Amino acid sequence: MTTLNIVLSIFDIIFAIAIVVLFLVQEGNDKGIGVVAGGSSDSYYSKAKGRTLEERLKTWTVICCIIFAIISVVLYLSIAKAWGANQTITEATTAITATT
Secondary structure: OOHHHHHHHHHHHHHHHHHHHHHHHOOOOOOOOHHHHOOOOOOHHHHHHHHHHHHHHHHHHHHHHHHHHHHHHHHHHHHHHHHHHHHHHHHHHHHHHHHO
16 A cells, blocks of 8 residues: 555545534434424524524535545545556566466
């Protein structure tokens, strides 16, 4: 494994953990059975205050997901390239030893 693969793996794990934490911190959209009955004790200020924090959490979740996806693809391509290079070296070594 190259240094690039190790660094990308570490960042991949960090972003995966960040996505899980951001997802768990977000509040659900449902308000329970009170919505069906029409009862709501929320004021405009509490709704607007919660929405700004909720919107920031959603934005950071999307950003982390996009970065995670990009890093995962680059990591996959890096590992596949290294594996392909190792595979050809192994095949060449096998061919040389088989002829001798």
